[in-house]
Amino acid sequence: MKYFLKRAGFMAFTVFAVCALTFFLMNVIPGGTAELILKHTLVGLEESATEEQLSQISSRYNLDDPLYLQFFRWVKEAVLRGDIGTSYIYKKPVLYLLALRLPATVQLAGASMALAIVVGVSLGIYSALRENRISDHILRIVTLFGVSMPGFWVALILILIFSLKLKLVPVSGYGNLENLLLPAAALSFHSVAAVMRVTRTSMLETLGQEYIRFAKAKGLPVWKIISRHALKNAMLPVITVIGFQMGSLLGGAVVIEKIFAWPGIGSLLVDSISARDLPVVQGCVLAIVTMFLLVHFLVDMLYTHLDPRIRYG
Amino acid sequence: MSLLEIKDLSIEFPAGENTVKAVSHVSFEIREGETFGIIGESGSGKSVIGLALLRLLPANAKVSGTVFFQGQDLLSLKPSELRKIRGKKISLMPQNPAGALNPVLKNGLQMEDVFEGNRAEKKEGMKKALKLMKQLFLRNPEKLCTLYPHQLSGGMRQRLTACISLSFEPEILIADEPTKGLDPEAKAGAVDIFNKIKTEYEKTMLLITHDLDLALEVCDQIAVMYAGEIVELDLASKVLSTPLHPYTKGLIRAQPRNGLVPLSGQSPSRIKLPEGCFFHERCRYSGFECSRKHPEIKNYKGGLIRCHFLSLK
Numbered sequence: 001m002k003y004f005l006k007r008a009g010f011m012a013f014t015v016f017a018v019c020a021l022t023f024f025l026m027n028v029i030p031g032g033t034a035e036l037i038l039k040h041t042l043v044g045l046e047e048s049a050t051e052e053q054l055s056q057i058s059s060r061y062n063l064d065d066p067l068y069l070q071f072f073r074w075v076k077e078a079v080l081r082g083d084i085g086t087s088y089i090y091k092k093p094v095l096y097l098l099a100l101r102l103p104a105t106v107q108l109a110g111a112s113m114a115l116a117i118v119v120g121v122s123l124g125i126y127s128a129l130r131e132n133r134i135s136d137h138i139l140r141i142v143t144l145f146g147v148s149m150p151g152f153w154v155a156l157i158l159i160l161i162f163s164l165k166l167k168l169v170p171v172s173g174y175g176n177l178e179n180l181l182l183p184a185a186a187l188s189f190h191s192v193a194a195v196m197r198v199t200r201t202s203m204l205e206t207l208g209q210e211y212i213r214f215a216k217a218k219g220l221p222v223w224k225i226i227s228r229h230a231l232k233n234a235m236l237p238v239i240t241v242i243g244f245q246m247g248s249l250l251g252g253a254v255v256i257e258k259i260f261a262w263p264g265i266g267s268l269l270v271d272s273i274s275a276r277d278l279p280v281v282q283g284c285v286l287a288i289v290t291m292f293l294l295v296h297f298l299v300d301m302l303y304t305h306l307d308p309r310i311r312y313g
Numbered sequence: 314m315s316l317l318e319i320k321d322l323s324i325e326f327p328a329g330e331n332t333v334k335a336v337s338h339v340s341f342e343i344r345e346g347e348t349f350g351i352i353g354e355s356g357s358g359k360s361v362i363g364l365a366l367l368r369l370l371p372a373n374a375k376v377s378g379t380v381f382f383q384g385q386d387l388l389s390l391k392p393s394e395l396r397k398i399r400g401k402k403i404s405l406m407p408q409n410p411a412g413a414l415n416p417v418l419k420n421g422l423q424m425e426d427v428f429e430g431n432r433a434e435k436k437e438g439m440k441k442a443l444k445l446m447k448q449l450f451l452r453n454p455e456k457l458c459t460l461y462p463h464q465l466s467g468g469m470r471q472r473l474t475a476c477i478s479l480s481f482e483p484e485i486l487i488a489d490e491p492t493k494g495l496d497p498e499a500k501a502g503a504v505d506i507f508n509k510i511k512t513e514y515e516k517t518m519l520l521i522t523h524d525l526d527l528a529l530e531v532c533d534q535i536a537v538m539y540a541g542e543i544v545e546l547d548l549a550s551k552v553l554s555t556p557l558h559p560y561t562k563g564l565i566r567a568q569p570r571n572g573l574v575p576l577s578g579q580s581p582s583r584i585k586l587p588e589g590c591f592f593h594e595r596c597r598y599s600g601f602e603c604s605r606k607h608p609e610i611k612n613y614k615g616g617l618i619r620c621h622f623l624s625l626k
Contacts, residue, residue, distance in 0.1 A: 209412065210407060210408070210409055210412035210413050211412060211413050211414060211415040211416075213364075213369050213407070213413075214405070214407045214413040214414075214474075214477075215415070215426065216367075216369055216399065217367055217369055217399055217400055217404065217405035217407070218399065218400035218404075218426045218427050218477070219396045219397065219398070219399035219400035219401055219427070219429075220396075220400075220426055221396060228418070228422075228426075229415050229418070232417045232418070233415065233416070233417055306417060307416070307417050308416075308417060308461045308463070309416060309417075309461070309463050
């Protein structure tokens with residue numbers, strides 16, 4: 001229990017630190033915020049923005065206050081009333097915008113994660129069992145490409161092949177399973193490769209252990225040796241990597257969503273950054289950080305479940 | 314009547330462009346009910362023999378020769394047939410109990426591994442196993458089964474692995490350096506266990522060890538190995554009290570209570586074995602013939618010995 005409290009406190013501090021960093025960094029970017037807000041609200045009338053309108057906007061959002069005061073006010077509202085601000089552009093509460101966009105991101109990141117785990121782990125085991133045979137070498141070369149190619153490039157290649165040439169799936173869109181296929185594949189390609197490589201290594205190490213030989217000496221069939229004795233031991237480093245991949249998935253989602261016009265918080269974040277819509281940026285970062293921390297917490301809990309020797313306290 | 318008949322067993326491992334000759338042309342028989350010991354210094358090939366009998370060596374090992382057990386050659390048996398012998402008819406007591414127990418599985422489950430088939434058979438088997446555990450000086454075995462290996466002491470783990478190896482009532486028990494790494498107290502405990510296995514259960518055993526005290530205590534026959542060959546084979550009492558081969562003499566002199574006189578030199582490289590007798594470089598009686606001609610193993614005074622001089626008669 002004490003551990004959980006400590007852990008929760010640490011997570012809260014991390015969230016706070018990330019929010020503070022985002023806030024101040026966003027304000028360091030050159031360009032007047034009030035001006036940018038105006039430009040995004042008055043489409044086509046950008047030239048006619050007057051000094052008067054600028055100061056009006058500045059005072060409405062308290063943009064002339066010192067930064068620490070602005071940040072302090074934001075934190076106070078967030079903690080006391082659960083209000084993390086209102087979008088400058090959409091004029092809607094940030095929480096509402098997040099609620100609208102979050103399901104799409106969770107769907108994409110979840111599908112990619114599932115792909116990374118299922119495909120990565122099973123290919124990793126297969127590769128370990130066929131160590132140094134042809135199929136193992138082929139898989140290892142493919143995964144080398146996988147970990148080396150950036151996600152956005154993979155996305156463009158996939159669109160080129162499967163949408164434009166073969167016309168199997170739509171280029172972009174949201175809602176159907178076929179819309180999900182390409183973004184999930186592009187996003188998870190790197191993670192599948194990373195998970196596979198670590199599964200292979202970890203599995204090979206585990207299979208060389210003495211308890212595996214003893215299990216063989218007991219007369220167990222191969223599948224039982226793998227499923228009962230090897231898998232649980234080999235999974236520790238794998239779930240560590242999966243936890244870290246979650247971070248890169250959420251980060252990668254920002255770009256991939258933009259490419260596939262996927263209506264998640266990634267594309268919301270990119271749009272908000274260019275519009276200097278600070279509250280929304282803040283909200284997106286908050287959501288992503290929280291998801292990342294929760295996944296890592298889950299991973300740590302899984303450790304104790306997988307290996308009884310690990311105890312927190 | 315011999316229960317296990319090993320003929321012309323050779324084991325080689327590829328090492329780059331060379332091959333390491335771990336065991337060359339070893340033949341011996343184990344009679345029913347007897348305890349056969351193999352002694353020799355580290356790297357003499359004794360453990361490899363134990364593993365080869367159950368085909369537990371890594372896949373790159375080249376094993377030739379025959380191992381007859383109940384009319385079947387273990388080395389050419391189908392894997393599915395071999396599984397029926399492993400752990401059931403011939404079981405292995407592993408070298409390092411701490412490593413042989415899977416750290417993430419409960420002791421009970423690891424014990425159950427040996428019993429296949431339906432639930433009732435498993436239950437019946439476990440009942441017998443629990444009884445056996447009690448007899449092997451393990452108190453409160455039911456509770457032990459719900460614990461993990463890291464919660465046991467070294468001696469307890471040793472006894473637990475002994476129980477696992479014995480629980481299916483195998484016809485032959487291969488014990489691979491059972492006293493390696495144990496403190497003197499646990500060693501004395503191990504001697505008790507083996508005496509018990511021998512006298513009460515009347516098991517046939519192959520005991521691989523470099524612990525000469527243990528060998529003298531429990532073995533009926535002893536084979537002394539050097540550089541992958543048997544150099545002397547006779548009744549245990551004869552080998553250990555009136556050794557013939559210079560190497561055996563050296564081994565006995567190197568015992569702490571015999572003055573701890575180390576054998577000079579090192580055992581030869583197994584990639585390029587010396588011409589003549591493999592031991593001649595370290596042998597104090599070495600003569601002209603010893604560096605030219607490799608000695609054959611010969612009958613002498615009821616035992617077997619591999620020495621040109623039959624060790625000076």
